[in-house]
Amino acid sequence: MKAFHLLPTLSVLSLSLFALTACDTQKPTETANQTEQTAKTSNEQNNNNKATTNYAGKTLTVYSYDSFTSDWGPAPKLKESFEANCNCTIEFVPFEDGVTMFNRVRLEGDNPKADVIIGLDNNLLNSAQASGLFAKTNIDLSHLQxxxxxxxxxxxxxxxxQYAFIYNKEAFAKNGKTxxxxxxxxxxxxxxxxxxxDPRxxxxxxGLLxxxxxxxxxxxxxxxxxxxxxxVTVGKGWSETYEAFKNGESDLVLSYNTSPLYHKIHEDTDKYVAASFDEGHIVQIELAAQLKASDTPALAQDFIAFLLTPEAQxxxxxxxxxxxxxNTxxxxxxxAFVAEKTLAVPTPDDKTAKAQIDVWQKAVSK
Incomplete structure (x- = not known):
């Protein structure tokens, strides 16, 4: 997902631009309502992932999407916390979205500027694996839920x-919509x-694809x-599209079923609601990975492991x-949050993704 306190609206792709080319299951999951003992065990396991090695003079370059690296996103706090323990420097480089970021990494090939990439997901997993650009880690995954x-x-x-379409229930009531x-x-x-x-x-x-x-x-x-x-419009990334929706440009916007939590926690409003769909919802699992060509592989792995600590989570x-x-x-x-019914956790390969994008582009270009 993407952090809130949204960016100013950027230009969006109108339907008239669709013809242009661009670069290129489980049961519903309940979150941390488990027992205190389970949470304690998980915390103890994850505390072992904190950086303890002194990496004096080392710099770790991390690619991620812009809302993750923004002043209100997770990156500044993660940077401060990790640097306090590693005696190193973390530099975040923002991109508009995960696909754009991955395309850059592929273009850089065996000479990447990044050591770590944050913002891949299960939809890009097979393509990223096939690229051969990323290194295997020995991070403990036994506590993942x-x-x-x-x-x-x-x-x-x-x-x-989970992907969901968000609507403003007050606007719906005012306009007599359900x-x-x-x-x-x-x-x-x-x-x-x-x-x-835009899926490209x-x-x-x-996810919508x-x-x-x-x-x-x-x-x-x-x-x-x-x-x-x-x-109404198709945007290049999440930030601009969610901002356009909040400005009243559409009834619904594609986002996540967790999006209303932001408004409830930070704005004390429950007017934004995720529509629940009978067919079920598509899951997105966001991923971090270390570049094989990183010249600081130990630091890169320590940083990724740090992301799984209770503090970072x-x-x-x-x-x-x-x-x-x-579980923390x-x-x-x-x-207290309970997820919707899961329809699928897709992991398409490049060929499948390209075929699906071709169908989308053909349909919306007419």
């Missing part, structure tokens, strides 16, 4: 959530104005055509507004 079993030692989860109860209803009902993200540049957009394909199958092209008739959850991947207390709203 996710909607699916995780054994990959190269790509390390640091948070997760929220859609399924993805099919959202796609086919032209009374709903919608904003979502955004991991969130890739997977969602449409899971629900509509070989009818996906027709679904995209139907949705395009009441799509709380920072990430409350700043990035996503669910923790370990966050705050009452997070601790």
């Amino acid at each position: 996710l909607p699916t079993k995780w054994t990959n030692q190269t790509f390390i989860p640091y948070d997760y959530g 929220p859609p109860k399924s993805l099919k209803e959202l796609v086919n009902n032209q009374n709903y104005s919608v904003i979502y993200q 540049t955004s991991t969130v957009g890739r 997977a969602w449409v394909n899971e629900v509509f199958g070989d009818q996906s092209e027709a679904a995209w055509k139907a949705l395009s008739k009441h799509t 709380k920072t990430i959850a409350t700043s990035n507004i996503m669910l923790p991947v370990i 207390k966050i705050e009452p709203n997070f601790d």
Whole structure:
């Protein structure tokens, strides 16, 4: 997901620009309502991940998406906390979204400027694995709590959530609207104005791509055509699209079912709601990875391991507004949160993703 206190609105791709090319299951998961003893055990395990080695004079370069690295995102607090223990320097480099960031890493190839990348996800997992650019770690994954079993030692989860369409219940009531109860209803009902993200540049957009394909199958092209008739804009990344929605430019925006937690915790309002869909929701697991070509591999692995400590998990959850991947207390709203039904945890390869994007682009370009 993406941290809130949103960025100023950036330019968005209108439907007239769609023809242009760009670069290129488990049961519902309940979060930390487990016993105190389990939480204590998890905390003890994760405290072992704190950096204890002195890396004097070393600099770790970390690529991530812009809302993660922003002043209000997790990066500043993570940097301060880790640097206090490692005697090193952490430098974050922001990108508009995870897909754009991954494309940069692929272009840099065997001479990357980054040591660590934060912001890959399960939709990019197979493509990232196939690139051969990332190094396997020996980080302990036994304490992870996710909607699916995780054994990959190269790509390390640091948070997760489910994609959802967010609406303003006060605006809906004022306009006499009721929220859609399924993805099919959202796609086919032209009374709903919608904003979502470009799957060519955004991991969130890739999530919708997977969602449409899971629900509509070989009818996906027709679904995209139907949705395009009441799509206001398609943005390059999450920040600009969520800001546009908050400015009243659409009825619904593609985001995460955890998004309302931000407004509840930080703005003391419950007017923003995640629509619950009968078909179930697509899971996003966000991932960190070490570049093989890093000249500070031990520091890189220590930093990724640090992301799984209770301290870092709380920072990430409350700043990035996503669910923790370990059993640890966050705050009452997070601790009481229950996820929606899981439809899928997609991990498409490059060929599948390209085919799905081609179908989307063909449909919305007409």
